[in-house]
Amino acid sequence: MAQTINVAVDLKLIKSQELARVIVDSTVQHKAIAHTTDSRLLETARAKLVAAAKDAGVDLKQNFSKEGKELGRKGAGPLRRSPRWSGVPTSRA
Helix, strand or coil: CCCHHHHHHHHHHHHHHHCCCCCCCCCCCCCCCCCCCHHHHHHHHHHHHHHHHHHCCCHHHHHHCCHHHHHHHHHHHHHHHHHHHCCCCCCCC
């Protein structure tokens, strides 16, 4: 944290006088987590990284889209059959 603040001061993004008094809000708030499995979260991150690379004009040799879809099918396992997943279509691979 200190290094981040020092860089901001060095780049003149903030003035050192603004750091004389700092208010920190440490309230913890629960978040609704949309990803019930790590594989779904990983697939979402992969898709966003591929999109960001495409927007930046970077040609990717591989984007692992087939592997991501396969992980999505395999990753949920028994959770896929639970009532929580009733609205999610299942694929039989």
